[in-house]
Amino acid sequence: MLSTVSPAGVILRFIHAFIYANQLILNYAYYVFKFLTVPLDKTPRLCQDAKTGRSDPSIRKLPLHVGILIAEDEVSLSDVARIVVWCFASGISHISIYDRKGFCKLHEEALKSHMSNHLRKMYQSSSNKAVVEVHIQKNGLSSNLNNGHSSQNSLEVRLFSADDGRGSIVQAAKSIATAVAQHRVSAEHVIPQYLDSILQEKVGLPDPDLLLKFGEVQCLMGCLPWQIRLSEIISHATHHNLDYKSFYSLIQQFNNTKQRFGR
């Protein structure tokens, strides 16, 4: 109806553009507001909370595995590292990071040193003087260290990018096809539990129960389609300059969710 340019069409387009622009303006106003209200001094309060985070009585349910999904064009390694350290300090044992283009994978070393820095700063003022070692794994190769499990003095992080999404299912399909063709596995044997175990070997972690998505855009950007089946997707506008209060409120949101598993 609007393919020909009629006066009515122009007016409608104008209204549409107006609504659209309004949303954008509101969004930016929100950003400015957020920027102005971000506390300048974050570190001291973080230590307080990080130490007590685990025993916080209002948090009854912590995620076992948190996936940090960066759906923004620009990735700030320092901010990502800080989020990871907060997760670690609050007692979350499995942490992985996904960014579509693999920026974190590419800057693995820098990310690692950022994490060490944040850890040092955090534990400086605390009574716990234990040295925390940081381990990073790419391409989902199983670790011989702690099987991807962070313990009190080792922090383990897995990095994923778009290749690990549908791509890993294609890889699994190839290896399964070879096995079936060589009669090592029968085709009837290929059921979801079997495929899951093959993919599990690669990722080596339980499926993430919480996906923290950072970025305005409401999209998973190719993030691990097999693994995120039951993940709670909790979004925040950006990871840049995320303060502890916002992080804490995301964890609290997760705390308030209920899973029914189809029942």
Added chain:
Amino acid sequence: MDGSSSTWIKTEETRGKKSWYHSVCEWILRSGPVPHHVAFIMDGNRRFAQKNSMDRAQGHLIGFDKLTETLQWCLDLGITEVTVYAFSIENFKRSKDEVDGLMELARQKFSRLMQEKDLIEKHGVCFRVLGKIDLLPLDIQEIVAEAMDMTKHNTKAILNICFAYTSREEMCTAVREVAEGVEMGLIKESDISESVLEQCLYTNRSPHPELLVRTSGEVRLSDFLLWQTSYSVLSFMPVLWPDFSIWHLYAGVVHYQRHHQSVKAARDEHEKEAERKQLESDFAALKSKAGEKQEFSESPVASQLKEYAEERRTRVNRFLEHVVSKRDQYIQKLLSQKRKGLPSTNVS
């Protein structure tokens, strides 16, 4: 619930005239990009029933009516394909009463579909049931087969109903399909790619949905179209499905319009990357082929590559035809069973 409100197709008489402000809203929305394919997780029927102190079955029935209403709203907006999550394989875990009730609802609604044949033909609606349908009671399988067969040529509006479906089961079926293809020698292991797997999914006839709407405020995908919505706009709405209104749909479309550009950019990039990978894999396959012969042939690499890609495409197409025909055969088997089983009930 009176009978007239429970039909699949809403005619002018049963749904009343569209109000002018809806028309204006539609016009405005249609001047921006509108998704062609929207997926819905219709969550909240049971909570709605509990809130309004009615029994669960009643909640599901109201949920069904909301679906038919929503379909009409979608069509008015220019959304020509809708995929809904009606019943998950996990839902078989629910109480026997509830599962039986849902199956009875399906039985009634699909039978009803056959009665509305003329109207469906007139509107050109195509019904597809996606999922592991052999888990369903046989009589429902037969009705489903009949409904799919009857409407398979329609293209104006497409409704995919995911029934006895989970995305993991679907992906696994695709993997098994390609594994069998390799075993039978139809394709090579190196032919397996994202696009081949994708075309073995139950959704092989549909483009990926551009927008996914989940009602009831839950913020997870619950094993629904995980592969297909990797690059879709997600919209989680805090409304229970029976309370879903046309304004929620409008809000969903506005939400889509806000995000679609950046999502499309990511999707396009992903597709380009997939093309590059395909080229790489063709090249690797060509190299290993040449390695076996211990010599490179004389013709330039580019033309060899083109030739190889052509061969691969032929293999893949033959394989995909095999997959489709296998599924069609299952449907045909059900149809002939039904014809044999009972003297055709008079449907008029």
